[in-house]
Amino acid sequence: MAAQDGPKRLYIETYGCQMNVYDSERMRDVLKPLGYAPADKPDDADLVVLNTCHIREKATEKVYSEIGRLRVHKERRAGEGKATSIVIAGCVAQAEGEEIMARAPAVDLVVGPQAYHKLPELIARAARKTGERLAADFTAQEKFDALPARAPDGVTAFLSIQEGCDKFCTFCVVPYTRGAEYSRPMAAILEEARSLAGQGVREITLLGQNVNAYHGGGDFAALLEALARVEGVERLRYTTSHPVEMTDTLIALHGDEPKLMPYLHLPVQSGSDRVLKAMNRKHDGGFYRDIIGRLRAARPDIALSTDFIVGFPGETEKDFEASLQLVRDVGFASAYSFKYSPRPGTPAAAMMGQVDEAVKSERLARLQALLSEQQRAFNTAQIGRTLPVLVTGQGRKPGQAYGRSPYLQAVHFDDAQARPGEIASVRISAASQNSLSGARVSCATEAA
Numbered sequence: 467m468a469a470q471d472g473p474k475r476l477y478i479e480t481y482g483c484q485m486n487v488y489d490s491e492r493m494r495d496v497l498k499p500l501g502y503a504p505a506d507k508p509d510d511a512d513l514v515v516l517n518t519c520h521i522r523e524k525a526t527e528k529v530y531s532e533i534g535r536l537r538v539h540k541e542r543r544a545g546e547g548k549a550t551s552i553v554i555a556g557c558v559a560q561a562e563g564e565e566i567m568a569r570a571p572a573v574d575l576v577v578g579p580q581a582y583h584k585l586p587e588l589i590a591r592a593a594r595k596t597g598e599r600l601a602a603d604f605t606a607q608e609k610f611d612a613l614p615a616r617a618p619d620g621v622t623a624f625l626s627i628q629e630g631c632d633k634f635c636t637f638c639v640v641p642y643t644r645g646a647e648y649s650r651p652m653a654a655i656l657e658e659a660r661s662l663a664g665q666g667v668r669e670i671t672l673l674g675q676n677v678n679a680y681h682g683g684g685d686f687a688a689l690l691e692a693l694a695r696v697e698g699v700e701r702l703r704y705t706t707s708h709p710v711e712m713t714d715t716l717i718a719l720h721g722d723e724p725k726l727m728p729y730l731h732l733p734v735q736s737g738s739d740r741v742l743k744a745m746n747r748k749h750d751g752g753f754y755r756d757i758i759g760r761l762r763a764a765r766p767d768i769a770l771s772t773d774f775i776v777g778f779p780g781e782t783e784k785d786f787e788a789s790l791q792l793v794r795d796v797g798f799a800s801a802y803s804f805k806y807s808p809r810p811g812t813p814a815a816a817m818m819g820q821v822d823e824a825v826k827s828e829r830l831a832r833l834q835a836l837l838s839e840q841q842r843a844f845n846t847a848q849i850g851r852t853l854p855v856l857v858t859g860q861g862r863k864p865g866q867a868y869g870r871s872p873y874l875q876a877v878h879f880d881d882a883q884a885r886p887g888e889i890a891s892v893r894i895s896a897a898s899q900n901s902l903s904g905a906r907v908s909c910a911t912e913a914a
Contacts, residue, residue: 476502477511479532482519484705485579485673486556488624490517493555493582495614500586509539513551513589518558520639520809529558530570537572551575551589555582557643561811579644580629583612610650615661621858621887622870623667627655627682627689628674633708635735636746636813637775637806640675647675649682652689656696663698668887669856669870672704678711687715694725700889701856703874705731706773709749712757721764728765729799729874732757733773737792738785741778744817751792758796769799769844769873776833777806777826780819786829793836799844799873801837805830838899845875845897852907853877857888867906876901 476497480490493515494504505511514536518529533552540550553575554566560578567576575588616623630645631638659670670693680686686704693702702725709732720726732754736742739750761768774789793801805826808815848871855869855877862868867884869877869892878901879892894904 474500474502474512475505475510476513476515477505477508478515478517479508480517481529481556482517484624484671485626485629485675486517486519488626488673489556489579489582490515491616491624492613493517493585495616496583496585499614500589508536512549513553514539515553515555518554518556520557520561520643526558526562529554533566533570533573537570540572551592553577553585555579557639560643561639580609583609610654616658616665618662618665618667621666621856622669622671623662624673625655625658625662625670626650626673628677628680631675632679633676633748634746636744636817637778637809639809639812642811644675647679649680652683652692655682655689656692659693659696659699663696666887668699668889669701669703670699672702674704675706676708676711677704678707678713678716685713685715686711687713687719690716690719690723690726694723700725701872702726703729707732709734709747709754709757712761714760717757717760717764720761720768727872727874728768729771729872730761730768731771731773734792735773735775736778736781736785737789738781739788741781741785741788744780745775745778745814751788754792755795770796771800771874772796772798772802774801774803774833774837775806776803776830777821779806779814779817779821781806781821786833789833790836793833793840797844798837798840800841803830803833803837842897842899844873845899845902848873848875848894848902849897850894852891852893853902853904854889855879855892857884857886857890859886871902878903879906881906 476494478490478493480486502513508514516529516532520526536552540552543550551574552572554573555577556579559566559576563576563578566573574592577585577588628647628649630647631640632647634641662670674680678686680689690702693699707730734754735745735747737751742750758770776786806821853871855871857867857869859868860866861878865880865882866878867881869890871877877892881890884890891907892904893907894902896903
């Protein structure tokens with residue numbers, strides 16, 4: 467990794483979950499003191515970071531494909547007398563670091579998700595050709611203690627409160643790539659939230675692989691209550707949660723705390739009790755339905771989102787039909803659904819009864835058709851309503867503003883004077899699969 471004088475350009479490509487988006491933002495913060503400014507594309511960057519996801523096989527192969535393209539840019543720039551360094555970060559780096567180093571010699575550094583705070587030191591050592599090129603320690607507490615103050619670039623922000631997972635679902639690599647559950651101290655989270663609010667952030671989304679298992683000096687509901695009292699914070703969200711961590715107190719808070727938005731992403735993965743047991747999900751369909759019923763009793767207008775895996779080993783047509791029935795019973799505002807992808811080292815990868823790829827594809831198409839129908843119905847039901855919309859920026863058209871509804875829908879409306887951070891009352895007049903549009907009625911003082 468060659469040293470360079472003068473301005474340096476940084477390009478970060480982010481794959482996967484919101485946690486990776488947060489990590490990419492923090493990597494920019496860590497590298498800023500070294501003089502790195504953002505580049506619009508990897509072709510022009512002195513340092514390229516691929517922040518990777520290991521959840522699905524195709525995501526992993528995409529990383530290797532991108533490394534091949536970056537190698538071409540690296541060689542071209544070397545011919546022009548310019549140095550390009552390639553860093554692989556994230557969960558693929560954690561799980562396959564040694565293989566990456568052997569398979570992709572163009573890569574300069576491999577950094578796991580708990581070690582990116584060491585990037586300045588690692589880059590300096592690599593420039594001097596001293597020290598390891600692979601850093602994949604599980605040091606979550608050390609990482610958070612070492613990260614610099616944040617500089618948000620908008621009125622919404624992610625705030626990581628918890629990492630890792632102790633649930634060990636049989637399909638999931640998170641316990642192996644992110645480690646055991648770790649919760650940040652509540653005081654540190656509140657300090658970061660106050661700093662974000664002081665810089666204009668009005669909506670905070672709490673992040674964690676198992677976010678509602680938070681236990682850093684209080685339970686998750688207590689943390690939410692404390693955050694709701696932070697001056698300037700008008701909206702709170704969280705992801706990703708686990709059904710078995712939906713406590714009575716947390717469910718009640720969805721009805722009692724107006725700053726907690728009426729939107730919840732609660733992965734179920736399957737509607738079949740037999741499949742859920744094989745997944746080691748620690749809940750069944752009845753348990754999930756009961757939680758949904760109690761949530762809707764506390765907050766009748768809550769929008770629900772979920773995750774589904776189709777074609778888990780041993781899944782029969784009867785099992786799949788149970789997933790379809792759960793969708794019909796619950797009614798989701800949005801959802802993420804995927805074909806099962808065997809991940810090396812997970813118990814499910816060695817299970818008997820791996821489902822044929824064509825069967826998985828056909829089932830996924832049927833599931834997504836039903837989920838899309840529900841999403842369109844939920845969005846269409848907003849027509850005629852007046853929603854408090856947090857303005858986050860300008861829309862695609864001149865004079866148009868853009869923002870988020872309480873249900874996390876994208877909303878476009880005509881108002882050239884709207885400014886990010888305002889909460890505008892917008893009467894919804896049209897809906898599409900993924901967004902709403904309408905006209906501004908007036909300013910709202912708080913989210914509903």
